[in-house]
Amino acid sequence: MLAPAEWGIVLLSLRVGGVAVLACLPVAFALAWLLARGRFPGKLLLDGLVHLPLAVPPVVTGWLLLLAFAPGGPIGGWLESWFGVSVLFRWTGAAIASAVMALPLMVRAMRLSIEAVDRRLEQAAATLGAGRWRVFASVTLPLSLPGVLAGAVLGFARALGEFGATITFVSSVPGETQTLPLAIYAALQLPGGEGQVLRLAGISVLLSLGALLASEIIARRAGRGLHVL
Amino acid sequence: MSFDLDLTKRLGETEIACRIVADAGLTVLFGPSGAGKTSVLNMVAGLTAPDAGHVRVGGETLFDGAAGIDVPVAERRAGYVFQEARLFPHLRVRANLLYGCRGDGGLDVDETIALLGIAHLLDRWPRTLSGGEARRVAIGRALLSDPRFLLLDEPLSSLDRARREEIMALIERLRDAVRMPILMVTHDRDEATRLGTRVVGI
Incomplete structure (x- = not known):
């Protein structure tokens, strides 16, 4: 079975992935909403920007994050002067990289589910006296929830597999930023690391498979009009 | 004056124009499909904005293009x-x-439920209901929102004969006893003549 250090890697990965997805969730939902329902100039550009991490090499995304979050960078400088913190070489930075890489997948899934909500039901709710917020909270959100959850799980799977952007942005610091893929890569570089590679790779496959299955089950239930909650 | 409508709306190729001045009672909108009857109901409900004109119900202005209401x-x-x-x-x-x-x-909630014969359906999910059952629940939902007026779009289609009779009686009661202004769309001439205080062609 896994050695304590390997359990630490798994837990770190889960923490990085979990925090990334939770932090990403409201942003992704807001973007999905804008793209599904909004009518504004520059919508195509926003769509492109959101999907950019899917298209550019992850190492480029990591480098751009590095520029932004470096002590002299636009976001890094601000974090430094206001909170005195830096995310470089920290697990929080790994979570940021994972969140950025997971964002396009999450927005995509959520956007589809928002677009699939029958607007006529929202109209019916409005005629029954429900204002904008009540329509959103009582009709739109519950009906798009399966897609939102499926998107979150998919994002989590993507976050667990993040490699290129993370290693470029926050490097591979054992116990801090060395998530599963980074640890596997590091173990591959060492002579006699095959056993560890095998164990960590196995865990990776199991985690990803679990997340994908969960996403699929949620999406299927939603497709049959069942309730996920 | 229950309904005072003067509406124009261009939807794609069709031009909808509708003028109705109706006193209390039930006004039937009668006409071939595609004439824009449902669009008129949508404009009265506020779901579609007319290009011009006004919507007044029971003396209250709900839409007035010129006044910006x-x-x-x-x-x-x-x-x-x-x-x-x-x-x-x-x-x-x-x-x-x-x-x-x-x-x-x-x-009254219980009374309405009893009247519509849907007491046994309360714990069911909508997807398990038959067309007629769903229709009755929809009518009940509209009535229980304490409306000031009713808009009925083919409310009796997909109901069996017995249920149809009951719903017609209910509509008559709302029309005569509650004196609620009602605007109803139908294809059925019998329904139109039995329920309508007046029939307006469109």
Whole structure:
């Protein structure tokens, strides 16, 4: 079975992935909403920007994050002067990289589910006296929830597999930023690391498979009009 | 004056023009399909904005293009029974019925449920209902939102004969006893002549 250090890697990965997805969730939902329902100039550009991490090499995304979050960078400088913190070489930075890489997948899934909500039901709710917020909270959100959850799980799977952007942005610091893929890569570089590679790779496959299955089950239930909650 | 409508709306290729001045009672909108009857109901409910004209119901102006008045849908208090039931699929029948409930005023909840014969459906999910059952629940949901007027889009289609008779009696009661202004769309000449205080062609 896994050695304590390997359990630490798994837990770190889960923490990085979990925090990334939770932090990403409201942003992704807001973007999905804008793209599904909004009518504004520059919508195509926003769509492109959101999907950019899917298209550019992850190492480029990591480098751009590095520029932004470096002590002299636009976001890094601000974090430094206001909170005195830096995310470089920290697990929080790994979570940021994972969140950025997971964002396009999450927005995509959520956007589809928002677009699939029958607007006529929202109209019916409005005629029954429900204002904008009540329509959103009582009709739109519950009906798009399966897609939102499926998107979150998919994002989590993507976050667990993040490699290129993370290693470029926050490097591979054992116990801090060395998530599963980074640890596997590091173990591959060492002579006699095959056993560890095998164990960590196995865990990776199991985690990803679990997340994908969960996403699929949620999406299927939603497709049959069942309730996920 | 219950309904005072003067509406024009261009929807794609069709031009909808509708002028109705109706006193109390039930006004039937009668006409071939595609004439824009449902669009008129949507404009009265506030779901579609007319290009010009006005909508006044019971003396209250809900829309006036010239004066720039457009009361939001949620504040118009229309009891709109759509052609399709449009029940909320994620809520049970009971929650659907109570969705627009304002607490006091309007019809009694238990009485309405009994009247529509839907007491045995309260714990069911909408997707398990037959067309007629869903229609009755939709009517109940509209009535329980304590509406100031009713918009009925083919409310009797897809109902069996017995149920149809009951719903007709209910509509008559709302028309005569509650004296609620009702605007109803139908294809059926019998329904139009029996229920309509007046029939308006479109």
